[in-house]
Amino acid sequence: MKHVFTVVGVGLAAAFVAVFFTGRVDTKQLHIVAPRVGMQPDDLIALVPRVAAQTGATKGTSRRVIYLLACSGLPTSTTIEAQAREAATITAKGLTARQATVSVLSGNAVEAPGGPLKDC
Numbered sequence: 733m734k735h736v737f738t739v740v741g742v743g744l745a746a747a748f749v750a751v752f753f754t755g756r757v758d759t760k761q762l763h764i765v766a767p768r769v770g771m772q773p774d775d776l777i778a779l780v781p782r783v784a785a786q787t788g789a790t791k792g793t794s795r796r797v798i799y800l801l802a803c804s805g806l807p808t809s810t811t812i813e814a815q816a817r818e819a820a821t822i823t824a825k826g827l828t829a830r831q832a833t834v835s836v837l838s839g840n841a842v843e844a845p846g847g848p849l850k851d852c
Contacts, residue, residue, distance in 0.1 A: 760851075782813070789820035794820050801837075804849055
């Protein structure tokens with residue numbers, strides 16, 4: 733009986749690993765998403781500390797918000813910093829970076845199935 737539980741446990745662990753690796757969303761590299769907003773990857777990276785310092789958000793949150801905005805392709809190079817500041821500020825209210833970004837882009841924190849971040 734002990735061997736049956738061991739086999740079942742190993743099978744469940746293997747299933748979990750398989751679902752984990754096949755179910756995750758592929759992230760795009762920064763050099764691929766930066767042109768969507770008319771910027772260079774270095775320009776986007778330079779935004780991170782400015783947004784973090786101005787909003788009090790962590791650099792990780794600021795980086796995630798900027799990445800999501802760039803990935804959506806909706807902001808322009810002139811509007812992305814203001815939208816990133818707004819989204820980073822919203823995260824202080826308890827929303828995730830993704831929810832805050834959706835809120836800034838669409839005015840609603842609930843993401844629609846075909847929304848601007850569907851591939852991000």
